[in-house]
Amino acid sequence: MSGKKKDRTIFRVLVLPMISILALELFVLAGSLQFGGVMRELNENARDMLKQQVENRGNYLLTEMIGNWSNLDMISAQMNSIVEEKINSGEITLEDLDKNTKGSQELLTAICPELIQGMRNKQVSGIFLILNTGTFSGEDGLDALQGIYLRDLDPSSAPSPRNEDILTERAPVEVVRSGRIATDTGWQPAFSGEDGGKSPYFYKPFLAAYKDEGKLPAKEYGYWTAEPYTLSGDKRLAISYSVPLILEDGTVYGVLGVEILTDYMRSLLPCGELMEQEQGSYLLAVSKEGDHRLLPVLSSSEAMTGEALNELVFSLEEKDSGEAYDDSGNYFGAVKPLIIYSNNGPFESDRWYLLGIGAQKNLYAFSRQIQTMLFLSFILTIVIGLIGILFVSYRLSKPIKHLSHEVEQAKKSSLLPELTDTGIREIDQFAHAIVRLQKEVMDSSTRFLQIINMASVDIAGYEVKEGAEEVFVTENYFPMLGLSGVDTEMLTPEEFLEKSMHARQSLPSSVSEENGIVYKVPLDAHRVRYVRFEDMQDGKRHVGLVEDVTASTLERMRVERERDCDGLTKLFSRRGFRREADALFLNPERLKQAGLLMIDLDNLKSTNDTYGHNFGDMYIQTAAKCFSENTPDDTLCARISGDEFLILFYGYDSYVEIWEKLKDLYRAIGEVKFHFPDGTSMGLSASGGVAWFPKDSRDLSDLMKYADFAMYQVKCTKKGELKEFDEQAYQQKIFLNQSRLEFNQMLEGEGLTYHFQPIFYGRDGNVFAYEALMRVNFPTLRSPETVLKIAREEGRMQDIERLTMFRASQCYCTLLEEGKVKEEALLFLNSIANVSMTKEEGQRYHEEFSHIQGRVVVEITEADHLDMELINKKRATEGFSGMFALDDYGSGYNSEINLLELTPEFVKVDIIIVRNIDSDPNKQQIVSNIVEYAHKRDMVVIAEGLETQNEVQKCLELGVDLLQGYFLARPGEVPPEINPEAYRVIKDYWE
Numbered sequence: 001m002s003g004k005k006k007d008r009t010i011f012r013v014l015v016l017p018m019i020s021i022l023a024l025e026l027f028v029l030a031g032s033l034q035f036g037g038v039m040r041e042l043n044e045n046a047r048d049m050l051k052q053q054v055e056n057r058g059n060y061l062l063t064e065m066i067g068n069w070s071n072l073d074m075i076s077a078q079m080n081s082i083v084e085e086k087i088n089s090g091e092i093t094l095e096d097l098d099k100n101t102k103g104s105q106e107l108l109t110a111i112c113p114e115l116i117q118g119m120r121n122k123q124v125s126g127i128f129l130i131l132n133t134g135t136f137s138g139e140d141g142l143d144a145l146q147g148i149y150l151r152d153l154d155p156s157s158a159p160s161p162r163n164e165d166i167l168t169e170r171a172p173v174e175v176v177r178s179g180r181i182a183t184d185t186g187w188q189p190a191f192s193g194e195d196g197g198k199s200p201y202f203y204k205p206f207l208a209a210y211k212d213e214g215k216l217p218a219k220e221y222g223y224w225t226a227e228p229y230t231l232s233g234d235k236r237l238a239i240s241y242s243v244p245l246i247l248e249d250g251t252v253y254g255v256l257g258v259e260i261l262t263d264y265m266r267s268l269l270p271c272g273e274l275m276e277q278e279q280g281s282y283l284l285a286v287s288k289e290g291d292h293r294l295l296p297v298l299s300s301s302e303a304m305t306g307e308a309l310n311e312l313v314f315s316l317e318e319k320d321s322g323e324a325y326d327d328s329g330n331y332f333g334a335v336k337p338l339i340i341y342s343n344n345g346p347f348e349s350d351r352w353y354l355l356g357i358g359a360q361k362n363l364y365a366f367s368r369q370i371q372t373m374l375f376l377s378f379i380l381t382i383v384i385g386l387i388g389i390l391f392v393s394y395r396l397s398k399p400i401k402h403l404s405h406e407v408e409q410a411k412k413s414s415l416l417p418e419l420t421d422t423g424i425r426e427i428d429q430f431a432h433a434i435v436r437l438q439k440e441v442m443d444s445s446t447r448f449l450q451i452i453n454m455a456s457v458d459i460a461g462y463e464v465k466e467g468a469e470e471v472f473v474t475e476n477y478f479p480m481l482g483l484s485g486v487d488t489e490m491l492t493p494e495e496f497l498e499k500s501m502h503a504r505q506s507l508p509s510s511v512s513e514e515n516g517i518v519y520k521v522p523l524d525a526h527r528v529r530y531v532r533f534e535d536m537q538d539g540k541r542h543v544g545l546v547e548d549v550t551a552s553t554l555e556r557m558r559v560e561r562e563r564d565c566d567g568l569t570k571l572f573s574r575r576g577f578r579r580e581a582d583a584l585f586l587n588p589e590r591l592k593q594a595g596l597l598m599i600d601l602d603n604l605k606s607t608n609d610t611y612g613h614n615f616g617d618m619y620i621q622t623a624a625k626c627f628s629e630n631t632p633d634d635t636l637c638a639r640i641s642g643d644e645f646l647i648l649f650y651g652y653d654s655y656v657e658i659w660e661k662l663k664d665l666y667r668a669i670g671e672v673k674f675h676f677p678d679g680t681s682m683g684l685s686a687s688g689g690v691a692w693f694p695k696d697s698r699d700l701s702d703l704m705k706y707a708d709f710a711m712y713q714v715k716c717t718k719k720g721e722l723k724e725f726d727e728q729a730y731q732q733k734i735f736l737n738q739s740r741l742e743f744n745q746m747l748e749g750e751g752l753t754y755h756f757q758p759i760f761y762g763r764d765g766n767v768f769a770y771e772a773l774m775r776v777n778f779p780t781l782r783s784p785e786t787v788l789k790i791a792r793e794e795g796r797m798q799d800i801e802r803l804t805m806f807r808a809s810q811c812y813c814t815l816l817e818e819g820k821v822k823e824e825a826l827l828f829l830n831s832i833a834n835v836s837m838t839k840e841e842g843q844r845y846h847e848e849f850s851h852i853q854g855r856v857v858v859e860i861t862e863a864d865h866l867d868m869e870l871i872n873k874k875r876a877t878e879g880f881s882g883m884f885a886l887d888d889y890g891s892g893y894n895s896e897i898n899l900l901e902l903t904p905e906f907v908k909v910d911i912i913i914v915r916n917i918d919s920d921p922n923k924q925q926i927v928s929n930i931v932e933y934a935h936k937r938d939m940v941v942i943a944e945g946l947e948t949q950n951e952v953q954k955c956l957e958l959g960v961d962l963l964q965g966y967f968l969a970r971p972g973e974v975p976p977e978i979n980p981e982a983y984r985v986i987k988d989y990w991e
Contacts, residue, residue: 010400014393022385026378033374042367050363051322052335053274054356057282058336059789061268061354065224065340068122070241075118076218076256079129079245082110083253085417097253098131098146100190105174108148113152114178116166119258120159126151126238126259128170129245130191130202133253145191145202147254148175150233151184169231186233194232201240202255203224208346209244209252218243220345224352226286228298230263237262239297262298267352269300280358283333285314290315290351294324294333297352314355324355333357399424403431440511458548463492466540471496478503480531480546481979482521497542504533516545517555530554566639568617569624577638577646578700583637584650585700594650594693595658596700597665598707599627600687601643602719603870611676622674623684629726630659630668645686646704655692660825662690666722675776687714691725706730735780742781743790747799752776754811756821757971758978759828759942759964762955765978765986768962769826769857773810773971788832801835809856811973816852828885831858831874842877857906861887866898885942890926907934909960911945917958918950924958931959956989 024088034038036343086092111129119127130147149170152159159165165186168176170191176183191202192438205223212221221244228237238973242257265284274280281301285294291480295315296304304312314324324333338352361368406419419431462473471493478486481503488496507519516534530553535544572580584591601623608616620643627637627647636648647665649658672684691703706725714723746752756770774784779786791800806831810958815821837845846853858874860866875882885906886899890913898905909927915921927943935939943955946965955963968982969975 011397125261214246214250283355572638574640742778756973771828918954
């Protein structure tokens with residue numbers, strides 16, 4: 001039955017789908033923007049534009065730094081030329097070069113014009129020369145170094161002819177006077193420790209060249225300061241590039257460098273070209289090799305100086321990605337590497353970068369504007385869409401609601417409705433169809449009632465709908481169910497359905513039929529009526545029909561009684577017993593403790609054969625009468641076949657009560673005498689088996705099977721007795737039957753394979769032969785011993801012999817083809833002594849296995865006495881090697897007579913003798929005798945079942961030729977190699 005659906009107005013039916021469609025459209029649009037990557041592409045474009053601008057500006061800056069500012073080769077050469085000329089002329093010595101002497105002053109005066117010209121040519125904000133011919137450790141520095149430091153605060157403007165735009169920061173007084181160059185406010189005549197010896201722009205390139213003894217060109221020692229610096233007495237920050245001054249003999253006598261003020265560098269890195277309103281900034285940064293952190297050198301934004309600049313640390317993303325982010329994640333940087341050092345230089349680990357940085361909120365401002373516009377568009381679309389949906393839904397639902405109201409009013413008046421047109425074609429067509437359909441239904445109902453009134457049998461019916469106000473029911477409905485005086489007009493649909501159900505449930509009995517339920521309705525003390533009830537439910541609509549079926553039911557019951565009754569004994573037939581018993585087993589409370597007795601009459605066949613079948617029928621009738629008269633009234637008695645009866649005792653509180661009833665019945669059976677026409681008489685005899693409910697089973701079919709098994713046991717032992725079902729005996733029979741079934745499957749080639757156990761030489765441990773051992777894999781049939789037992793009982797030993805020879809040889813040939821067994825080894829096949837293959841089978845074996853037949857040894861087992869005629873028949877098999885092995889020798893299966901008659905090539909000493917032979921002198925004597933006897937007749941002795949090291953060692957001492965057992969190797973589908981421990985025992989023995 002389907003679930004009840006909630007009523008919904010036409011307005012809601014229209015509104016909800018349209019709102020859903022609007023929501024779906026907006027969802028698809030939002031999804032396409034979100035997952036289509038529009039915002040991601042906009043952000044990516046913003047980053048790419050920033051990267052391109054940084055790339056262009058970085059290339060320009062790289063050209064200036066490498067091609068212009070750091071190209072000091074010409075100036076260095078001029079400096080070296082002047083110094084060497086002065087030294088060669090004797091005007092100055094190398095030791096006095098860095099001292100405040102007249103020669104030093106003249107040298108600086110001569111060099112000063114070259115420095116000024118170099119500063120002009122390179123358009124840098126400063127140039128400096130520091131002399132030093134002494135040694136120092138580095139940052140400890142030197143005080144009062146001689147040299148010149150000149151500065152041009154506006155290098156991009158046209159130079160002054162009289163050098164009026166140049167300021168002297170460091171130079172001796174004589175140089176200042178001779179050069180007529182103005183001094184800055186922080187001028188000093190020499191470089192102090194802070195400005196000279198302790199400054200990285202001096203000591204780093206100087207020490208690098210000094211320690212390397214000037215072996216490389218001066219530019220290879222060039223150094224860019226990684227941190228801006230100031231001169232003492234001055235606040236202007238600058239960075240510089242400096243190279244050592246090296247004479248031709250490798251003497252390092254000073255440092256030459258150029259200065260770029262940070263303010264000047266900012267003018268070369270305009271912020272405005274990165275982002276609108278100068279929201280971005282260039283950042284010159286440096287990192288050490290292997291470190292992803294970028295330490296800022298200077299920023300083109302004046303807002304990023306001092307502490308603010310030092311706190312701004314960026315980290316490079318993946319290699320070559322060209323991107324970096326600061327530690328806070330607020331800033332993005334487009335990275336351009338600046339390769340300013342050669343690979344072989346001492347400062348190559350300093351990596352310089354130009355970054356174009358900006359706050360991510362500013363960089364992605366355009367995409368956020370787009371997002372805001374889209375959000376506002378979404379809101380506007382939702383508002384307009386909802387207004388439109390509500391308006392359209394109202395316009396469509398209004399005429400439909402009016403039409404519904406007219407239909408409801410017509411229903412209350414019980415008249416055909418007259419519906420107003422709505423102006424909507426489809427709805428008006430539907431309304432007119434409803435009016436026509438209602439008229440047709442009323443006409444059909446009238447005709448149907450007339451037909452019911454004219455019917456030859458009583459028929460009643462009803463139709464109700466849950467939630468309706470009235471019930472349609474014929475007047476004779478409740479009277480046909482035996483209930484009178486019911487006013488159906490006063491009942492609601494729910495009350496009617498409940499009263500109808502109670503009326504049917506109160507009837508004495510009912511029986512299910514294919515097309516409904518037949519109820520037995522009492523009319524008076526002697527008469528009953530049978531009515532068939534059938535109902536149908538379609539949602540909330542219930543329809544029911546009641547029909548008088550008394551005549552057909554009585555006829556059917558008569559036929560069933562005749563069919564369920566045995567014509568000869570008037571007891572139940574098999575079918576009748578099963579029907580009655582099945583009904584009881586559906587109600588275990590009525591059964592309580594029960595016993596099912598199966599009886600088979602003894603002597604019926606002899607009676608039929610001697611006196612004819614008429615007396616046989618009388619014998620059966622006499623037995624049936626005895627069973628019926630000597631069992632309780634409610635006991636089910638049935639004849640299920642010629643001489644077999646079933647009796648069900650039920651409703652007892654214990655099995656003891658039932659057993660007493662059974663003993664009473666058998667006492668009565670023993671007292672019955674049956675007389676024959678010749679004056680002789682015979683006592684009634686019946687073999688019986690009983691199974692208990694619920695002890696043995698709760699299933700009737702199982703109880704019948706168990707009782708039959710118990711009865712069969714009586715028939716097979718002593719007839720005329722009664723026996724209870726024996727679960728253990730039954731399972732043994734099942735097991736035996738299953739084993740026989742699996743045995744037949746095995747003979748068809750299923751579930752049978754062979755494992756091979758190696759037999760080893762006692763002298764060296766090599767493989768001599770393989771014994772084929774049968775393996776069966778079934779649930780119950782698992783051992784070769786069971787196979788032979790069943791084969792002997794079933795007379796199938798011939799099949800086992802054939803199957804062993806062919807199947808074992810097939811398995812061995814497969815291993816031989818795969819190279820998993822030794823090609824020269826023999827094959828031992830177990831054979832049944834007193835069974836032989838037929839001539840045709842021997843010929844077929846020769847055709848299939850002639851290539852291995854010469855290495856096959858037939859192993860004779862399981863015989864008390866040999867049939868030499870069959871043995872000779874085995875010998876005569878075409879292609880047979882003629883080799884026999886006598887298995888289990890000494891176990892009692894094969895006597896000395898067999899040994900004498902067979903004269904085998906191999907004698908296998910049984911495991912019973914081999915087990916614990918190392919500690920049993922008697923067993924040792926037996927094996928010693930066997931070995932002595934066999935060796936004199938060229939027989940080979942095999943010890944089988946070896947499981948310990950001591951057993952192997954003792955057998956070797958007694959002269960056994962071949963060894964076999966788990967200690968050496970277990971059987972397997974693929975035979976294994978010898979156990980290393982066993983091999984060691986053999987090797988140690990012979991050594």
